[in-house]
Amino acid sequence: AYWETAAILERHMIDGRPQFDILVCGNDRIAFCAYQLLLGRGLKIPADVAVLGYDNMIGIAELFIPALTTVQ
Template identity: 45%
Template sequence: MAVRHLVSTGRTLIACILGPRREEAARIKTAAAREVLAEHGLRLAAEPLHGLWTEHWGRQAATQLVHAGIAFDGLMCGNDTIARGAVSALAALGVSVPDDVGVVGFDNWTVMAEADEPQLTSVDLKLQEA
């Protein structure tokens, strides 16, 4: 859903920042992103970046993408915490969200999704109903 949303808003250069590579959630999200992009004749803008499920990792990874000169206009983050860090880093680097880069997180954790301006777009996995 996250990548479909980014593609539906015209994003074609999508990067991913996820949690640890060994975790199933990160592997599933990476595979799904690749699959959806392939359906649209697209590929990931860069190999997915893996780290911790933290805001600090989101800031670090987004900064890494920008400083590496990787062109991206969409960013799928493995959770809302990573997304919040990524949005913070992008703003500090002069990258406008959502004008320059669309960002999507996961979990729809209200405290994260609504805390920033602009509000974070997030996929609600209905975890509270499980």
């Protein structure tokens, strides 16, 4: 499920900080889950970590704050 994204990301974070600079997601739904986790930890997107989605599901990328970079 998409909400498993949080558990996977948490395994790659130390003291709430990601051990990566960019997160490439298989689709925009996964990117949404990642945004929630990262922003909830007080991280800034894309200053602290960049997030890339895939599929531009019904133009949803523009609803993200900041807007999601996505591949169509």
